[in-house]
Amino acid sequence: MNALDVSALSVSYGANEVLRDVALDVRPSERVVLFGPSGSGKTVMLRAIAGLEPGAIGRIVLAGRDVSLEPPEARRLGMAFQNFALYPHMPARENIASPLRAQKLGAGAIEAKVRAVAELLKIDHVLDHFPRQLSNGQKQRTALARALVGEPKLILFDDPLRNVDAKLRYEMRIELPRLLARRETAAIYVTQDFREAMAIGDRVAVLIGGAIVQFAPADVVYDRPATLAIARLFGDPPMNLIPARGEAHGAGVRVHAAGLAFGFDAKPPEEPVFGIRPEAVTLSAGKAPGRVAAQVVAVTPMNERYLVLLRTDDGTELVASHDAPPPGADLWIGVEPGRGALFDAATGLGVASSSSAEEIAA
Amino acid sequence: MRNPVLKALRVIARIVIVLFFMFPIFWIVLMSFQTNAQILTLPPSLIFKPSLANYVTLITGHLQTSVGTLDVAFLQNLGNSLILSVGAVIVSLVLGVPAAYAFARFRFRLGEDMAFTLLSLKFAPALLVLLPLSLEFQMVGLDNTYIGLIWIYQLITLPLILWIVRGYFEDASPDIEYAYRVDGHSWLKGFLKIAIPLARPGIAAAGLLAFIFAWNNFIYALVLASGDKQPVTVGALAFVTASGIQYGQIAAAVVLSIIPTLAIALYAQRWLVEGLSLGAVKG
Secondary structure: OOOEEEEEEEEEEOOEEEEEEEEEEEOOOOEEEEEOOOOOOHHHHHHHHHOOOOOOEEEEEEOOEEOOOOOHHHOOOEEEOOOOOOOOOOOHHHHHHHHHHHOOOOHHHHHHHHHHHHHHOOOHHHOOOOHHHOOHHHHHHHHHHHHHHOOOOEEEEEOOOOOOOHHHHHHHHHHHHHHHHHHOOEEEEEEOOHHHHHHHOOEEEEEEOOEEEEEEEHHHHHHOOOEHHHHHHOOOOOOEEEEOEEEEEOOEEEEEEOOEEEEEOOOOOOOEEEEEOHHHEEEEOOOOOOOEEEEEEEEEEEOOEEEEEEEEOOOOEEEEEEOOOOOOOEEEEEEOOOOOEEEEOOOOEEEEOHHHOEEEOO | OOOHHHHHHHHHHHHHHHHHHHHHHHHHHHHHOOOHHHHOOOOOOOOOOOOOHHHHHHHHOEEEEOOEEEEOOHHHHHHHHHHHHHHHHHHHHHHHHHHHHHHHHOOOOOHHHHHHHHHHOOOOOHHHHHHHHHHHHHHHOOOOOHHHHHHHHHHHHHHHHHHHHHHHHHHOOHHHHHHHHHOOOOHHHHHHHHHHHHOHHHHHHHHHHHHHHHHHOOHHHHHHOOHHHOOHHHHHHHHEEOOEEOHHHHHHHHHHHHHHHHHHHHHHHHHHOOOOOOOOOOO
8 A cells, every 4th residue: 555646636726736636655654755956846735735735736645545635634654844934932842843743752751762762863961942042953953853753654754954054964864764774764855956855755755737748766867867857857067968869770860969970779750859868978099990089078076976078079078977077178079889869859758768878889 | 324424324213203193192191190280381490399189180070160160971981992992802802703704705796896885884974874873773773782783883994904804814825724624623623723723913913903094083972972982083072161171181191091901912922923824844
């Protein structure tokens, strides 16, 4: 039985349709990331699942129980808000205890559960502090503790790491999946940050313009984006997207881009665009088959890697992500076999992905 | 601010402003300890022998004039003012706070029109409504009753509370109430345990302002109340006597009638300065 099944969910504000016939399922203990640009309807979808969008139409089934018509207090799920949404007039202890008070547990049981979850999140020493006395990180953890303490089957996270500093964000990216796994809690996690989506999500649902465009394991979304829009959004630096020429070649298509040629098992697209991840662009000092000459335009260190902006002789610019500085100013570039993707700019859709690609020397 | 001349000018400006606003109060307090004759000397003198006669007159209720002894019901007037103002504010809070919440959180048909209509009641000149109102009150037997006056005082206090408190509800993030409901609490509990405590500084401020407005009201009470239901504002007319205006007693009455307002203001102050949602949501 799934932790959540959403079907035919639509939300409109007047004439403005924010969500259009959306479906989503979350398996038990699974972490699903809702990824999308701002204004794509991620938060609205989360609120609709929680029962906080009175205008939502559709079916929401939580652990086999149809809650479509239930008010938020009857849905029995946890939620962590982007702005923490702590109760400013209550100490951290009472903030965390709130879901247990609603369940009308005894004072002893409440104290034990609050203490256990506070220890787990390392905030047991600030339980008597009011929210204004807590650091941003402690506020964040208090909000997470409140979502976890009632042991819901599903927790909704609305971009909870948006407002915390980078160090805490890295910590929580590692910690959160462990916490959820230990409690066997399923989660929907809203974010605009693709690193967070990769770190936290078992599966990623990409929401663009109020519709889910791709719903697949995180590495599949990364390697085989279903549309050009996803290819542009998912990744930092994003996928290189190079306008290409294509011609029918046997049963498939041969695509020419940046002075290289690639074979794909697909019909020739109307306006072919060749996509390649920066880390799949290889650099070498010497000429070799399947390589094309390029000049280094700029080099930017990023984390442990180097981003190299290159220009080929035909004027194509592309970014390579390399684990060492480039070996010179004039290089020969190629692509790793099986990493190219083919899109059609006329429809915006992915046509074929790396699995069917076959690189051919120019 | 490094320029010493500018700094000195600022200090002087502050002193002038404080003197300007405090002088009338200071003068009234001085007058309340003087006899009518002392008050009316020209030029006025700051050196006089203070007397408590004015306060004694107010508290005993017997006004000695050149033509005889008059009864003044000042203490009863003070009591009436208290009953009317406190009653009006309580009724306005009970009605206005939930209404303010509804206007702040929900969009409903004619909502803005209703809120604006309530505000517009404050625009109408009181005299416009008073004549028909006094006739109607006589018909239904509400003239010269506390209930009737408190009802009419809603024209003063209700719009004030509604509009000020509405702003405070709008400023508080609805996410805090949403979080409380997702925790499993009903809407009503969220309103009582989250929304109201968060708007408390606004409710205190609006309540205080409404109290002062109600306390200072003159015209409604003048027309609709007589004798034993009169508040201090109307009761002060008794000091305009056949043998002249009793400036000393008026001053003492003013000083005494400021005291309840001042006490409430000092009491409400700690809620007025209490941070609204400091640290609750990201700043």
